[in-house]
Amino acid sequence: MIELSQALKVVLDTISPLPISKTPLNDCDGLVTATWICASESIPPFDNTAVDGFALNYDSVEAGNAEFEIIGTIAAGDAGDIPISDLMTVRIMTGAPMPPGADCVLMVEDSIVTEKNGKSFLSFAKKITRYENVRKAGSDITKDQFLFPPGTQLFAGHLGVLASLGIHEVEVFPRARVGIISTGNELTNDSGPLQPGQIRDSNRPTLMSLVREMGAVPVDLGTIKDDTEILRKGFLNAATSCDAVLSSGGVSVGDFDYTTQVLDELSNGTMSWMQIAIKPAKPFAFGHIGSTPIFGLPGNPVSSAVSFELLARPAINKMMGRQQLFRTPISAVAKTDIRRHFDGKIHFMRVTAMLEADGKVYIEPQSGQSSHLLYSMAKSNALAIVPDGDGLKAGDQVDTLILRML
Numbered sequence: 001m002i003e004l005s006q007a008l009k010v011v012l013d014t015i016s017p018l019p020i021s022k023t024p025l026n027d028c029d030g031l032v033t034a035t036w037i038c039a040s041e042s043i044p045p046f047d048n049t050a051v052d053g054f055a056l057n058y059d060s061v062e063a064g065n066a067e068f069e070i071i072g073t074i075a076a077g078d079a080g081d082i083p084i085s086d087l088m089t090v091r092i093m094t095g096a097p098m099p100p101g102a103d104c105v106l107m108v109e110d111s112i113v114t115e116k117n118g119k120s121f122l123s124f125a126k127k128i129t130r131y132e133n134v135r136k137a138g139s140d141i142t143k144d145q146f147l148f149p150p151g152t153q154l155f156a157g158h159l160g161v162l163a164s165l166g167i168h169e170v171e172v173f174p175r176a177r178v179g180i181i182s183t184g185n186e187l188t189n190d191s192g193p194l195q196p197g198q199i200r201d202s203n204r205p206t207l208m209s210l211v212r213e214m215g216a217v218p219v220d221l222g223t224i225k226d227d228t229e230i231l232r233k234g235f236l237n238a239a240t241s242c243d244a245v246l247s248s249g250g251v252s253v254g255d256f257d258y259t260t261q262v263l264d265e266l267s268n269g270t271m272s273w274m275q276i277a278i279k280p281a282k283p284f285a286f287g288h289i290g291s292t293p294i295f296g297l298p299g300n301p302v303s304s305a306v307s308f309e310l311l312a313r314p315a316i317n318k319m320m321g322r323q324q325l326f327r328t329p330i331s332a333v334a335k336t337d338i339r340r341h342f343d344g345k346i347h348f349m350r351v352t353a354m355l356e357a358d359g360k361v362y363i364e365p366q367s368g369q370s371s372h373l374l375y376s377m378a379k380s381n382a383l384a385i386v387p388d389g390d391g392l393k394a395g396d397q398v399d400t401l402i403l404r405m406l
Contacts, residue, residue: 001277001344004310010272011286011311015293017321018243021174025162028154030215031172032321037148042138043164046080047098051133053091054111054122055102058130060086070113070120074099089122098134105133141165151323173321176216179242180207181234182223183249183259184299189223202374203248203297203304210308211246216316226250231262239266239289243319246312249299251285263287263294271296279345280371281307293319300371306348306383309401329385329399332361338384338392346387348401350380355406363400381406 020034049055056068068089072082080097082090090099098105110126141147141161148158154170162170187201188194201223211218219242224234238245250259251273263271263285271287271294280303285296293315297307314325332353340347351363363384366376381404392398 001275001282004276004278004346007274007276007284007286007311008314010274011293011295011315012318012325014288015315015318017173018176018319019174020171022169023172023174025159025168025170028159028162028170028172029156031154031170031175032323033148033150033152033154034171034173034321035150036146037152037162037167037170039141039143039145039147039165040167041165042143043141043161044135044137044139046137048095048135049092049098049105049133050094050135051105051107052093053105053107053133054089055084055092055099056089056104056106056128057084057086057101058104058128061104061128066123068122070122103134104128104130107133151321153322153324173319176243176316176319177219177241178211178216178316179219179221179238179245180204180211181221181238181245181247183226183231183247184223185226187223187249202301203299206301206305206374207246207248207297207308210305210313211316214313214316216320221245226258228258228262231258232266235262235266235289235294239292239294242292244312244316245289245292245294246297246308247294248297248304251283251296251298259296260285263289263296267294277345278306278310279343279347281310281348282345284311286311298371301374302350302377303371305377309383309403310348327401327403329401330361331397332363332382332384332400334384334392334394334396334398335362335364336394338365338386338396338398340386340389340391342388342390344388346385348383349386350376351382351384351400352380353382353400353402353406361400361402361406363398 068087071088073091074080074096075093076095080099083100084102106124106128110124112123114121182201182204186199188198189201208218221238224231266289267287271285274284275282276284283298284307287294295312297304317325349369350366353361353363355361366380368376383401385399
């Protein structure tokens with residue numbers, strides 16, 4: 001057996017980011033910038049008001065003038081071209097440009113408006129300061145400012161900033177297209193009664209969901225029977241149409257050698273067939289068909305999902321230019337004893353993680369930890385990393401990978 005770190009090195013040393021793509025802004029959520037993004041203009045682009053109120057000249061207010069004629073109204077979207085002099089003001093709505101001559105805004109709540117001879121006048125008692133309630137041009141972003149460096153993963157806030165600058169395309173690393181294959185004569189997708197020896201394929205839907213959840217694009221390539229020629233055509237099609245391929249089944253010791261034979265042939269003998277010192281997901285295969293990475297995952301449902309999490313997911317992250325390849329483990333507290341035995345492996349145990357009133361995360365193991373028990377995976381939201389030994393006592397700290405929100 002080899003350590004997990006050795007297997008990861010075999011995989012990650014051969015993975016490179018995908019070619020840079022100029023991508024529409026609306027499709028960039030979760031993608032990673034490939035170049036610096038700079039501001040071509042200032043935000044806000046002009047001085048504007050933060051409140052509904054009246055635009056005033058501060059020096060006129062400071063001079064002791066107590067009444068100002070209201071000469072117009074400026075709404076958001078207006079040009080704001082109503083200049084004011086010492087004894088004048090305009091009504092102004094939130095976001096509207098400041099008119100020439102104005103440098104402060106009195107909130108409407110602090111205003112007193114009176115009518116005289118068909119004209120409206122403003123008076124007030126509140127003390128006001130220069131630039132009060134004024135959002136200055138460039139107070140958020142200045143022209144030519146460096147905003148986001150290469151390697152920035154774009155989320156809602158980033159996209160809002162870019163949209164405000166009129167940026168509609170971004171140079172990013174694209175989403176990886178990940179082909180997903182299940183192999184084995186025992187597999188069926190039929191919803192009808194199972195025939196003797198048949199099982200329904202659960203790995204493909206599981207892996208499709210995991211790929212989609214991480215922001216890549218799953219490509220359903222179906223199930224392939226244990227037939228050398230069909231397998232050869234299936235893997236060649238996968239390698240030429242996808243950026244990476246996940247195949248489940250056919251990598252364990254004792255499996256029929258159809259998949260092994262085909263992948264060894266198509267990879268020109270570069271496939272690595274590994275036994276990793278972890279449980280579940282001990283068997284794992286990795287190599288390339290041409291330039292396309294091929295991940296051979298175990299056939300057992302939980303093993304397949306854990307193998308994806310620990311080995312395929314970091315590689316796909318790297319392909320998409322992400323700097324953070326791995327989930328960051330948190331320190332959790334075992335709520336009950338967690339039993340295991342010495343076997344030379346690190347156990348990734350399915351657990352339920354809960355954030356409790358004391359601010360700590362507590363974990364409880366699922367009752368079933370065998371690699372075929374997929375229901376326990378559905379009920380868990382984390383993997384506890386339990387080192388080789390006889391387990392943990394209640395109250396012990398344990399590194400834990402959170403898979404879903406607590």
